[in-house]
Structure formats: structure tokens, C-alpha cells
Amino acid sequence: MLSAAIVLAASAASNAMAVAGERADASSSTTAESGGTDGDGAATGAAGDTGTGEDAxxxxxxxxxxxxxEITSLRGESSEVYATPEGHLExxxxxxxxxxxxxxAWRDIDxxxxxxxxxxVAPKVTSVGLSFSGGGFAPLVRMTKNGRELALSWPTELPAPEMNGNTVTxxxxxxxxxxxxxxxxxxxTQLLVVKSAEAAASPRARPETGSASESGDPDQRKDGHQRSAQGSAHGDRAVHDPVRRLLAVKKCGGMTVKVLRSDSTGELELSGTRSELLALxxxxxxxxxxxLLEQVSDPFPYSRSLSRMTFRRASGKVMISSFGDRESLDVQGGPESLSLxxxxxEGFASEADVDDHLHVDYYPDHDYLAEGSGSVVVAIG
Structure with missing residues (x-):
């Protein structure tokens, strides 16, 4: 984690040292001659308190x-104090x-x-209680600090989210x-990702603030954007994102799309839950x-379980391919053919029984498959 630090030092002999005040914006330092630690364990004093033995x-x-x-008894959320070889406390x-x-116990932010x-959906370790919606009509985000809570809602039902690192989409x-x-x-932070010129031109894509509810006494700015007691929530922003990559996307409950391939026949089987197939x-x-695709340890009667699936726009009809030792299923074609x-x-995912299969096979004058395209069997599972 990249972070800036303000470093100050004072002589231990003068019975004073520089300390880091535990403030929400963590942007300044103060100097004190005596004290202890605050509720979060941040240093608020210097030599002469119960830490003197550890200082020495x-x-x-x-x-x-x-x-x-490091003098660990003076450690805080955004600060630490060190003894230096020159005899100072820094x-x-x-x-x-x-x-x-x-x-x-102290744990690093993750x-x-x-x-x-x-x-x-929630981060592993943060200095505030934070969770995002798993979809539906639940609040988009909840944030708590010192017994106070901020809840921010989206005006319509939310789809199932996709996780990637510290971001949920x-x-x-x-x-x-x-x-x-x-x-x-x-x-x-919140970000609206506009994926086309048509969407960018829509008035509905302009940033708006959802409804918020609060308990305790959080800070609410007059412009309608919400802040926690630390002032750390940010308003909406809108950006145009013409290329959307989904590397290592995860969903709660696991990524269930699987693609199996027979090396001898080239046959491919793609399977997933109804919601995953709709997302596909x-x-x-x-x-x-x-x-990224879910891996199957024993793909019998197929030869291997592929690890990824890629999408790319190109001219003409759709070409589905997976050759040789490549571990990916590649799909490319024109926008109209990809939509077909x-x-x-999507129609199969919405209406088929769980035992049904969809065969995507090339034949002459196919509506959307190019000659030479691989065949895929789609299943719900």
C-alpha cells in the first residue's frame, strides 16, 4: 500500500517527542510532553508516562x-513512533x-x-465497518464508525455484483x-461507468445521489452527498469506459461458469447457472x-477444463475457437452476430429445463456463426 507519511523527531533527553494525532483525515502532527494513548491506540503523549520503560x-x-x-505501545491507526540510533524519538x-x-489486536488494512x-460484499480489514449490497433492494452501502451508521440506497433493484480486488461492479x-x-x-468511492456514446447522451447517466439513512449523528453535507464521521465517502462520478475488462471477476457463491474441451474431437461444453449464462x-x-472460468479437477469424459474465456469484436460472423494447448475459449465477431x-x-437460460442442452453448431448460411467456427454445447448446471 502506497501511503505518504509525515516524519518529525524530538530529543528524548528533553522529555518530549513528536506524535501523530488520530484524526479522520490524518493530515497533521502535533507535539506534546505528556499523555497516553487515545481510544484507537494512537500516541498522544511522550516520555514520562507508562511507556518510558519501553522508550528507554x-x-x-x-x-x-x-x-x-518501533515503540509499539505508541502505535496508532495512521501513526507509529520509533527510537532512532541518534537518541531521538521519531x-x-x-x-x-x-x-x-x-x-x-492490530491488523494491516486490506x-x-x-x-x-x-x-x-465487504473488505477484509478497514478502519470503518463497511459492506456493499449483494443485489436486490438492500442498501447499496452501509458504513459504521463509533456506533454511528450511514446507509446509502440505489433507487432501483440492484443486479448481483461482480468483485475484482477492492472494487465491486x-x-x-x-x-x-x-x-x-x-x-x-x-x-x-462511487463511479458510474458509461459504456457507449448512446448511454453517455442519456440524462439518466448524469450523476445523482441515492437516498440515504443514518443512525447516530453522521455528517451530512448540504449538497446531498453523504459522509461518515470521518468524511470518507465520496459522491458519484461518471466516466466513459469504451473497453470493459473482467479479469479475475468473482461473485459471492463462486464463479460457476465452466468450459470443458475434448482434444480428440474439439467438442466444447459450456455450463453455468441461469444467472451466469444471462451474465455471459x-x-x-x-x-x-x-x-476466469471455474476449474474442474476431473473433466472426464472431456480432456481438459479451460481457464478463461475472451470476447473481442471483429468484422463478420462469430468465430468460436480453442486450439492446441491453449487454455482459453475465444469468441469474436461483429456486434450483430454477437448479439444473436x-x-x-439468454433465451436458453431463461426458458430451458435443467436437463436441456443448447447446441451451437455451424451449418451453411448460419445466421451468426462463421464457417470453421467450433461447436459448443451449452448446459445449465
Whole structure:
């Protein structure tokens, strides 16, 4: 994690040192001669308190080793204090939290998203309580700090989200527009991703603030955008994103799309839940991107389980290919042909019984498949 730090030093002999105040914006430092720690464990005092013994031990070790030695009792969410080989106590304050207390112990901040309780999506470790909606009409985001809660809602039903690192994406919340939420150390950001010129021209794609509810006494700005007690939530922004990549996309409950291939016949079987197949149809229409596929340890009677599926727009009809030792299924074609293939898969996902199969095979004058395209059997499972 890249973070800036403000470093100050004071002489231990003068019984004073620089410390990092535990503030929400973590942008300044102060100097004090006595004190202790605040509720979050941040340094608020100096030598002369109960940490004096540790200070002396750290200074002696620093002088002996020629290296900085941290005084752990003075550690805070965005600050730490070191004894220096020169006999000083040096405080460092980061612009954002780098750690937080979890069950009484310090843990490094980790904004990677995982599946949380009740189908929500939540970062692993942040300095605020934070969770995003798992879809439906539940609040888009909940954030808590010091007993106060902010809940922000989207005006319509949300689709199932897609996770990638510290970002969760709700596809097509408006026609041609995705909603992207990003977890931060002490809050979140919102982004509207406009995927076409037509969507960008729509008044509905202009940033608006959803409804919010609060408990406790959070800070609410007059412009309607919401902030937690730390002021860390940011308003909507809209950007035009002509190419959408879905590398390592995850969903709560696991990515269930699988593609199996027979090396001897070249036959391909693609399977997934109804919702996954519907999502696949959307990706075909986008014509850009790449998704990771679920791996099958024993693909019998097929030869192998492919690891990824790529989409690319090109001229003409759709070509489906997976050759030799390549571990990917590649799909490319013109927008109209890709849309026809998407219609076929979406219709199957919506109406077929679980035991049914959809055969996508080339024949002369095929509506959307190019000559030489591979064959795919689509199944629900």
C-alpha cells in the first residue's frame, strides 16, 4: 500500500517527542510532553508516562543496532513512533489509516473484497465497518464508525455484483451504465461507468445521489452527498469506459461458469447457472473482456477444463475457437452476430429445463456463426 507519511523527531533527553494525532483525515502532527494513548491506540503523549520503560529499551536497542526500533505501545491507526540510533524519538503519520484494531489486536488494512454476511460484499480489514449490497433492494452501502451508521440506497433493484480486488461492479444499473463501488481504507468511492456514446447522451447517466439513512449523528453535507464521521465517502462520478475488462471477476457463491474441451474431437461444453449464462450474454453483447472460468479437477469424459474465456469484436460472423494447448475459449465477431449468439444463450437460460442442452453448431448460411467456427454445447448446471 502506497501511503505518504509525515516524519518529525524530538530529543528524548528533553522529555518530549513528536506524535501523530488520530484524526479522520490524518493530515497533521502535533507535539506534546505528556499523555497516553487515545481510544484507537494512537500516541498522544511522550516520555514520562507508562511507556518510558519501553522508550528507554527501544533507544538502547536502536543505539546498539544502528536501526530504528518501533515503540509499539505508541502505535496508532495512521501513526507509529520509533527510537532512532541518534537518541531521538521519531513519529510518523500516514495520510490514511494503514492498520486498525480487530478483536483487540492490530491488523494491516486490506481492502480486498470478500463475501460477507447475508450475501453482502465487504473488505477484509478497514478502519470503518463497511459492506456493499449483494443485489436486490438492500442498501447499496452501509458504513459504521463509533456506533454511528450511514446507509446509502440505489433507487432501483440492484443486479448481483461482480468483485475484482477492492472494487465491486453492479452491471447495467441504467441502460449501458455500470455502477462501480471501491472500498478504501476509511470509506468508499462511487463511479458510474458509461459504456457507449448512446448511454453517455442519456440524462439518466448524469450523476445523482441515492437516498440515504443514518443512525447516530453522521455528517451530512448540504449538497446531498453523504459522509461518515470521518468524511470518507465520496459522491458519484461518471466516466466513459469504451473497453470493459473482467479479469479475475468473482461473485459471492463462486464463479460457476465452466468450459470443458475434448482434444480428440474439439467438442466444447459450456455450463453455468441461469444467472451466469444471462451474465455471459451481456458480455457477448459488450464484445470486450475476459473472464476466469471455474476449474474442474476431473473433466472426464472431456480432456481438459479451460481457464478463461475472451470476447473481442471483429468484422463478420462469430468465430468460436480453442486450439492446441491453449487454455482459453475465444469468441469474436461483429456486434450483430454477437448479439444473436447472446439472444440464443439468454433465451436458453431463461426458458430451458435443467436437463436441456443448447447446441451451437455451424451449418451453411448460419445466421451468426462463421464457417470453421467450433461447436459448443451449452448446459445449465
Amino acid at each position: 529499551t527501544a533507544l538502547a536497542k536502536a543505539a546498539r543496532t544502528g536501526k530504528l526500533v 513519529a510518523r503519520e500516514h495520510l490514511r489509516p494503514v492498520r486498525t484494531r480487530v478483536d483487540g 481492502t480486498t473484497l470478500i463475501c460477507g454476511a447475508n450475501g453482502t 453492479y452491471p447495467d444499473v441504467l441502460p449501458g451504465v455500470d455502477l462501480r463501488m471501491t472500498a478504501q481504507q476509511d470509506g468508499f 450474454g451481456r458480455e457477448l453483447r459488450n464484445g470486450h473482456g475476459e473472464i 449468439l447472446a439472444d440464443n444463450i
